[in-house]
Amino acid sequence: MNSHYKSPEIVKDDRSPTGYFVTFRYMDKNTEKVGLIGDWMFSDIHHSSHWDSARIWPEQWRKDLFPHTLLGLKKTPEALTSGRAQTKIAPMTFDFDWDILKLGLYEMRKTNVPGLFEYTIPLPSGIFNYRFVLDMPEGNPLKMVTVTDPQNPPFTVGDKIQPYSRVYVPFDGRRQIIDRSVECPMEGGGRLEVFEYETAPSFGAGETQQGVIYLPESYDPALSCPVMYLSHGGGDNAASWVNQGALKHIMDHLIAGGRTGPMAVVLMDNEAFHWDNFGKCIPNLTEYLIPWVESTYAVGGKPGKRAFAGFSAGGFLAYEILASCPEWFDYIGVWSGGKRVEAVPDGKVNPRLQVHIGAGRYDDAFFTFGYKLEDLLHDLGMNFTSYFPEGGHQWSVWRQLLEDFCGRVLWK
Numbered sequence: 001m002n003s004h005y006k007s008p009e010i011v012k013d014d015r016s017p018t019g020y021f022v023t024f025r026y027m028d029k030n031t032e033k034v035g036l037i038g039d040w041m042f043s044d045i046h047h048s049s050h051w052d053s054a055r056i057w058p059e060q061w062r063k064d065l066f067p068h069t070l071l072g073l074k075k076t077p078e079a080l081t082s083g084r085a086q087t088k089i090a091p092m093t094f095d096f097d098w099d100i101l102k103l104g105l106y107e108m109r110k111t112n113v114p115g116l117f118e119y120t121i122p123l124p125s126g127i128f129n130y131r132f133v134l135d136m137p138e139g140n141p142l143k144m145v146t147v148t149d150p151q152n153p154p155f156t157v158g159d160k161i162q163p164y165s166r167v168y169v170p171f172d173g174r175r176q177i178i179d180r181s182v183e184c185p186m187e188g189g190g191r192l193e194v195f196e197y198e199t200a201p202s203f204g205a206g207e208t209q210q211g212v213i214y215l216p217e218s219y220d221p222a223l224s225c226p227v228m229y230l231s232h233g234g235g236d237n238a239a240s241w242v243n244q245g246a247l248k249h250i251m252d253h254l255i256a257g258g259r260t261g262p263m264a265v266v267l268m269d270n271e272a273f274h275w276d277n278f279g280k281c282i283p284n285l286t287e288y289l290i291p292w293v294e295s296t297y298a299v300g301g302k303p304g305k306r307a308f309a310g311f312s313a314g315g316f317l318a319y320e321i322l323a324s325c326p327e328w329f330d331y332i333g334v335w336s337g338g339k340r341v342e343a344v345p346d347g348k349v350n351p352r353l354q355v356h357i358g359a360g361r362y363d364d365a366f367f368t369f370g371y372k373l374e375d376l377l378h379d380l381g382m383n384f385t386s387y388f389p390e391g392g393h394q395w396s397v398w399r400q401l402l403e404d405f406c407g408r409v410l411w412k
Contacts (some may be wrong), residue, residue, distance in 0.1 A: 005116060007151040008130075008167040011238045016122040017061040019172025026108065026149070029115030035133030036119050037105040037146070039395065043068035048362045050339030053392070055103060058121045063177050065124075067396040068102065068362060101141035105133065124172035126180030127246045129164035129395065151179035157194055158210050160237040160269070164244060182253040182403055189218045192242060197292040203280045205272040211289065212238050213297065214248055216255055218261035220298065220365040226411055227264040229329075230402075231287065231310030231317055233336075244395045250403055253403035259407040264299040275313050277320045285321075288327060305349065307410055309333025313396045315365070320375070333405045335359060336393055337369035345397045347382040355384040356359075356409050358401040385409050 026034050029325035040058050042065040048052035053068040055406035108117035134246075135145040148154055154162035164388050168184040192214055197263065199209045206280040219225065230247070232240040239249040247265060254260045268289055285308075294300045306329045310318045313339035323343035347353070357373050359366040366388055377384045387404040391397040 005113070005151070007118075007149055010167070011230070012163045012170070012172075014320060017059070017175060017194040018122045018124045018169075020123060021120050022056065022123050022128075022167055022169060023118055024108070024122040024130065024132075024149070024167075025111075025116060025118045025151070027116050028134075028271070034108045035105055035136070036103075036108050036115040036130065037144075038105065038128050038130030039069055040121070040123060040128050040130075041069040041104050045361075045390065048359075050362050050364050050367060050391070050392070053362070057104075057206060058123055058124050061122055061124065061175075064357070066178065066347065066390045067394065068360075068391050069394055070273070071112070082412065090101055093404045099141065099371055101144075109133075115343065121263065123169045124166070124176050124180075125178070125184070126171050126396070127166050127168050127244075127249075127399070129166050130257060131164050138373050155192070155237045155239050155242045157212060157269075160239060162237075162239050166243055166244075168249070168294070170333065180399075182250055183246040183399055185249050186252050186256065188217055189256070190214050190219070190248060192248055195296070197286045197289060199284050202295040203273055203284060203323065205280075205378040206376050209269060209272060209284070209289075210238060211269065211293075212242060214251055214265040214267075215297070217263045218255075219264070222298065224262055224298045224301055224305065226307070227266060227293070227297075228307040228309060228410065229266045229268065229290070230316030230347050231268065231270055231308075231358040233310070233312030233314050233398075234275065237271055238267045238288070241265075241267050245399055245402065247402070250399060254403065254406050261411050263406075264297065266293055266299075270310075270314060270317060278324070279316050280315055282325065286325065288293065290328070301329045303328060305330075305353065307331035307333070307405075309335065309356070309402070310403055311401070312337075312365075312393065314368075322353075322355060325351050326356075330354065331356070331405075331410055332357065333401065333402045333409075335398060336363055336365040336372060341369060341372040342377055345380065345382065347380045348379075353383065354409055354412075355382060356401075356405045357384055357386045358397075359403065360393060360397035361388045361395070362391065365393065 005025045009023045042056040043053035108119040131146040137143045149165035152165045171179040236340045237273045310328045314334045318334045336359040359370045390399045
């Protein structure tokens, strides 16, 4: 690995519309072109809905913007793929096209150093996921060949791929309104451990599975602390919440700031079970994962010290846990559920249960799942709290839901 360059490099600069510039660098002496792509497209409340966003690039930053990226919904006008011009478009007047996947893509510039490419963009506070694009056969974004940053590799579990590196940008109160410093690293804090536990061979995912546990800085094997079991969404794995979700940083900040008590967080891999919730995911959780974790670490032990939460496909898993076995948890977070509300939970099974409902305000799940679940739980007389931050079906929203669930609901 070449160590004579830094990537990413974050510089405070008054010329930046956000107060900070971030420079990304990639070394490859055998190529003539390298791209940079990340989840840094923005919108505002006036041009956002569940079917479209303003598609504002980082260079066009304003204080009132928030991350909002929609994938694969409509055709992207050519002017919007340049990384510069913001073009006004009439809604619902163009056809479905995968070119929208090119939003946020920049062509990096060659430097005077042979083989070194770089690109600088302004970014607001918080975490942003990015990767380098080495090839795009036929200009088709579905065939995009990408790599993570060799100077900034992602956290991984086993041989499971993590497709993104991430960068953490500080807050500038002069040019920003939303402070997402909770997503940035802090000194000290808890630790992450990768573990392996036995599961049923009949589930078809092998005799063992790997997971990750976050243990707070004050963790003491002689003193039990509460635990949250946290699921990713479709296409992700046990490392995704550490990378795209900034899990450790968020938990460190919440605990250090007294917004939640010391707690552990367990990350599992439900993609390995192909989201067969009743046949595999839930039995794996209740019969294998929880017993192993709680006999190995001083965490949980009873429903009042357990929580479960998940987003997207993991949100629907959370809903099916709510509907089928709520006696296991006193707190369940159902976020951006991937399917419509169908089964009806029994509020009498666990009267202590607190449900947290969340989705991006411009996510389809907000309309087809969030509202319906609120109405259902209200009619059943069950306890619930809702939070619908600005954004779509994306990590910037799920990080906020994690913060709200832990800081406002858990262990209260």
